[in-house]
Amino acid sequence: MEKYIPEKIEKKWQRFWEEKGYFEVDTRDTSRKFYALVMFPYPSGTLHVGHCRNYIIGDALVRYKKMQGFRVLSPMGWDAFGLPAENAAIKEGIHPWEWTRKNIQVLKRQLHSLGAGYDWKREITSCLPEYYRWTQWIFLKLFEKGLAYRKEAPVNWCPSCKTVLANEQVVDGKCERCGAEVIIKEMEQWFLKITQYAEELLKDLDLLPNWPEKVKVMQRNWIGKSEGVEIYFRLKDIQWEKGKILPVFTTRVDTIFGATYVVIAPRHPLLKEILKAVDEKKKKEIEEFLNRWRSTVKKAGEEVEKEGVFTGVYAINPVNDEEIPVWVGNYVLYEYGTGAIMAVPAHDQRDFEFAKRYSLPIRVVIQPEGETLDPSTMECAYEEPGIMVNSGKFSGLKSEEGKKKIALWMEEKGIGKRSVCYALRDWLVSRQRYWGAPIPIIYCEKCGIVPVPEKDLPVLLPQNVEFLPTGESPLKFVPEFLNTTCPKCGGKAKRETDTLDTFVDSSWYYLRYVSLEKDKPFEPEVVNKWLPVDQYIGGVEHAILHLLYSRFITKFLRDIGWVNFPEPFQNLFTQGMVVKDGAKMSKSKGNVVSPDELIEKYGADTLRTYILFMGPPEKDVEWDDRAIEGEWRFLNRYWRKAEEIREWEIKEGEVKIENLSEGGRKLFRRVHRAIKEVTQDMEDFRFNTAIAKLMELLNDIYALTPKNEEDRKALKFAILNLTLLLHPFAPHVTEEVWERLGNKPSIMDQLWPRYEEKYLAEEEITVVVQVNGKLRGKFTAPPDADQDFLKEKALSLPVVQKYTEGKEIKRIIVVRNRLVNVVTE
């Protein structure tokens, strides 16, 4: 009997799989295809066991699907552009590519040592020109369709990373990457018009029943659809681009009769006209306010004191022709709705605070049922539904009903129309950094903004650059890059020096994996057959960012005819974090657990099995250094038993049930049951319980002392099936055992085992006996015994007689194959 030495066998099988190309797939053959994808990593430093969970889940799935006869595509690559590489360049003087390349080597080694199988012929590295050339191509397509554009807008600026950030990259007012407080700046930047797809991105979430509800809810929140009414206020004495009309958006049109003033955003274009029209004193007052507003540092996600100033002009409420003042206020966003609001202080807390501060009138138009609100004593706005009052012919209606009626009435009268607003903003994609794909745009003195012609792609990122975090792209200081000629007129021109957000890189990589073409981003014919991805696996931290952007880009590519499906990821699984001492693993906290030492000590199979056994894969789990011993023991026990059985040199042949001992029959049935249950667990991603059942099966194997040759055959049958079922979790040791038991490698060529229905039933069933719902005893019975038999048997038990003595038996509940409950008075 040989000892189990993982070190010896794991290297052997990793080499075997690689040499025989076990994970390579020809995508031109689309029969029985299964596209399994784990989110490609950003290559920073080394993997810890938390990252490993992702790849282990993915690999278990890949192997399981392969054994089910699917042609599984399992690619891997590197999300290789990004700030950490550039920061390393600034700090350590190492070139971002050098740093990235080294990290890729480390990660690759680690993935190999886990035994994770990938088609390395399809490796993607997003920072290499052969890839980012096509990222730039997508940008040009977006530009061509008017979906990539420049605008000046308030943007998120990270003072530490010295670059702008997308809204999605600001978490709690802080930079998602470095944690610094993000401030709002007015800047001209490149945006992608994701808002054009807002409705579809929202609606098509319904096409994704197998996405976690949590993720869909987050996306819905983020898109933030609101249905309401755009109301046209008439301006008194003043005109602007929309004539005398000032549209405002509200979701509470039922409160329109309570509007006592109107507020426009500081950036609202009407303000320019107002400044022209009003007298000097007023003008000064407004400008003072605007200057104060401009000079305050606005932190992202921070609520500021509501301030504003009366503009001197009036608007007319179209429902009652009332003249109300137009204010400008810092709490109104230009980016949302129409950039102007009607203020109903009695029924909106924000307006209420503003009205209190400036002593503006408060008028109640919604009364809670059975109560009377008094504006002079109200301490906060009443925002709930209620009965409408002071609302002309709508008074007396329930507010929810009034909302609908007023909207229709306004449309009839032409003083408003129903409208929809989204909280989603366009995606800011320019970054003032070096380590990203250059934006393929040229600024010509004569022709203005000119896209780089497709044939000139890629716009190469220059190699020799000085890395100084100045707040401007380092490319600005590379004259050979910066200065160019206009593709249109041939005149002097300058290149765009900002680079693309790395989320642009990752928004389409899953398409390229299936078809790595030289002269195009991918071959649509192949992509349309392999996509959508059958199973996508990754962290929930991308619930909004990457997953929303990818959905957007897919829809765009569909609209320009490059793909024919609306959603890129049919099924999504988000795994939970592995935490240590209650916190996310991170270098700064010093609580990272490296897979390397664990693999050295126990082998990859033990680590893989343990990580999957720890708990349900979608939930966070606490890492425990000691508990991994359990899996080490399990695999050793498995190995020893397999060796013992090997030494019996059992002849081939089917197990003959009639020749088995009672214990042998029991084990034989347990094997069938294990196949059934483990298969179901695999389908449901319940790897933890699948492994628990395999441990039980091994315990059952150990429980049988063979009475005859047939029993020994049953044991071999059991260990072979256990080997097959265990393979997705512990691929190396199962390959080795499979071979040592006299079979031809690879075990992956075997079909996943099947169970037979007739062997699932137990020979004997334990029936529980309750008296008044309390467990009092049990007995055994043959399966499917009839009710009367069970009733009789239960009543004959001495315990039951003890508890029912002198009492009337009211009812007896019999649940077949399960229990008898005797109910007394």
Added chain:
RNA sequence: GCCGAGGUGGCGGAAUUGGUAGACGCGCAUGGCUCAGGACCAUGUGGGUUAAGAGCCCGUGGGGGUUCGAGUCCCCCCCUCGGCACCA
């Protein structure tokens, strides 16, 4: 504040969806093997009561309810985690 997920032994976690709560594993205890330790093997392990066993009582965040029977269903409350939040 709103939305979502969750609360089960000393610990990680199971529970056929209303039917033996605590599978499986860690840890712990006792015994075996060993010069010894480790490894390994066997047995036990929710709490209380008891010399021990049997027995009995309690027990799935708290309180109430439905039911022959509730971790599971309903109502109220508490706590933890995640997301959103001047979005009109």
